[in-house]
Amino acid sequence: MTCRSFRKSLPLFAGGDLSGRKAERMRAHLAACAVCRRDAAEFEAALETARSWARTDGAPAWTEAEWRTAVRSATAARPLVRKSPRYVRRFRPVLAYSLLAVAVVGASVLLKPRVRPPIPLAEISQPVPGPLLRQPAGPHLTSVRFAAKGGRLEVVWFFNRNFPTDFYGK
Amino acid sequence: MDEREKDLVERVLRGDTDAFGPLVEPYRDRLLGFAYRLTRDAEDAKEVVQEALLRCFKYLSSFDVEKSFKAWLFQILVHAARHHRTKRGRQDLLSRSGPLREAALETGHGPEKGHEDRNLRARLLECLDVLSPRERDVFLLRDIEELNVEETARVLGSSAISVRVHLSAARRKIRGRIQDKYPDLLGGA
Numbered sequence: 500m501t502c503r504s505f506r507k508s509l510p511l512f513a514g515g516d517l518s519g520r521k522a523e524r525m526r527a528h529l530a531a532c533a534v535c536r537r538d539a540a541e542f543e544a545a546l547e548t549a550r551s552w553a554r555t556d557g558a559p560a561w562t563e564a565e566w567r568t569a570v571r572s573a574t575a576a577r578p579l580v581r582k583s584p585r586y587v588r589r590f591r592p593v594l595a596y597s598l599l600a601v602a603v604v605g606a607s608v609l610l611k612p613r614v615r616p617p618i619p620l621a622e623i624s625q626p627v628p629g630p631l632l633r634q635p636a637g638p639h640l641t642s643v644r645f646a647a648k649g650g651r652l653e654v655v656w657f658f659n660r661n662f663p664t665d666f667y668g669k
Numbered sequence: 670m671d672e673r674e675k676d677l678v679e680r681v682l683r684g685d686t687d688a689f690g691p692l693v694e695p696y697r698d699r700l701l702g703f704a705y706r707l708t709r710d711a712e713d714a715k716e717v718v719q720e721a722l723l724r725c726f727k728y729l730s731s732f733d734v735e736k737s738f739k740a741w742l743f744q745i746l747v748h749a750a751r752h753h754r755t756k757r758g759r760q761d762l763l764s765r766s767g768p769l770r771e772a773a774l775e776t777g778h779g780p781e782k783g784h785e786d787r788n789l790r791a792r793l794l795e796c797l798d799v800l801s802p803r804e805r806d807v808f809l810l811r812d813i814e815e816l817n818v819e820e821t822a823r824v825l826g827s828s829a830i831s832v833r834v835h836l837s838a839a840r841r842k843i844r845g846r847i848q849d850k851y852p853d854l855l856g857g858a
Contacts, residue, residue: 510840559711
C-alpha cells in the first residue's frame with residue numbers, strides 16, 4: 500500500500516475507529532513514514548482540541564431547581580405506555596381484521612340452528628305386510644312395519660278395525 | 670448498559686417514578702450540551718432536553734435493556750430537536766450553517782470568564798459551521814459525546830459505513846479549519 504491509501508484512513512485511525520488488522524497495518528506504516536506520522540499526530544491533536552473546546556465551551560448548565568423541575572414534569576405529565584413490539588404494531592390492522600373475520604365465521608357456525616335433516620325416503624323400507632308380525636292375526640287386525648336399511652330401528656303400526664271408537668271416552 | 674441502569678429502568682417500569690431522576694442524572698449536562706450545539710440557544714436547548722426526558726419516560730417500556738441507554742437517550746434527543754425545529758418553523762437545527770447567532774454568545778458568567786467562554790464557544794461552533802449537517806451530527810455524537818460508530822449509526826438511523834464516511838470527512842474538515850485558523854494549536858503535533 501502507498502502513503503496515499505494510508506492517508507485515506509488516517510482520520511478514522513486518529514479517532515480509534517479503524518478495525519484491528521487495518522490499525523495494525525497503519526501502525527506499521529506510521530513507524531516507517533515520518534510524513535504520515537505527522538499527519539496522524541495532527542488529526543489526533545485536532546480531535547483533542549475540539550473535545551477540549553466542547554468541555555469548556557460554556558454550554559448552558561441546569562440549576563438544581565431547573566433539573567428537578569424537568570425530571571418531575573417528565574415523570575408526572577405522562578403515564579408510562581407499554582408499547583407492543585414493532586412487528587405487532589405494523590400488522591395490528593391486519594390482525595384485527597383477521598380476528599374479526601374469524602369471529603364472524605365462528606359465530607355464524609355456532610349460532611346456526613341445528614335441524615336434523617329428514618331421513619331420506621329411500622332409506623326407509625317399504626311397508627311389510629302383517630303376517631311377519633308375531634302378533635295374533637285376525638281379519639280385524641293388520642299391521643305395517645318400517646325398518647331402517649342397515650339399522651336396527653323398526654317401527655310397527657297396528658290397525659284394529661274393531662277398536663272401540665269411544666275407548667278414550669270411558 | 671450497566672446493572673445499575675438496568676435496575677433503575679426496571680424500577681421505573683414497576684412504577685417507581687423516583688428512580689427516573691437517578692437514571693438520567695449522569696447525562697444531565699451532556700444532554701444539555703449536545704442540545705445546545707444543535708440549537709445554539711440555551712433556552713431552546715433546555716426545551717429540547719425537557720421534551721426528550723418526557724419522551725424517554727413515556728416510551729421507557731419500549732427500550733431494550735440489552736442496548737445502550739445512552740445511545741437511546743441521544744436518539745430521542747435528536748428526534749426531539751428535529752421536532753422542536755419543525756414546531757418553531759425554523760431552518761433545520763441539525764443543518765444550520767452560516768454566521769454565529771448573538772444568542773449563542775451569551776453567557777451567564779462574569780465578564781472575564783464570559784469573554785473567555787465566548788471565544789472558546791465561537792471556536793467550536795465556527796468549526797462545526799464548516800461541516801455538512803450529517804457530518805456535524807456524526808462528529809458531535811462520535812467525537813464529542815463519544816458514542817461508538819454503531820451507536821451513532823443507530824441514533825441517526827443510518828449505516829455504520831455511512832457514519833465512517835461522514836466521520837472521516839468531518840475530521841478532515843475540522844483539522845483543516847483548526848489548521849487554518851489556529852495553526853499554533855496543532856504546531857506541537
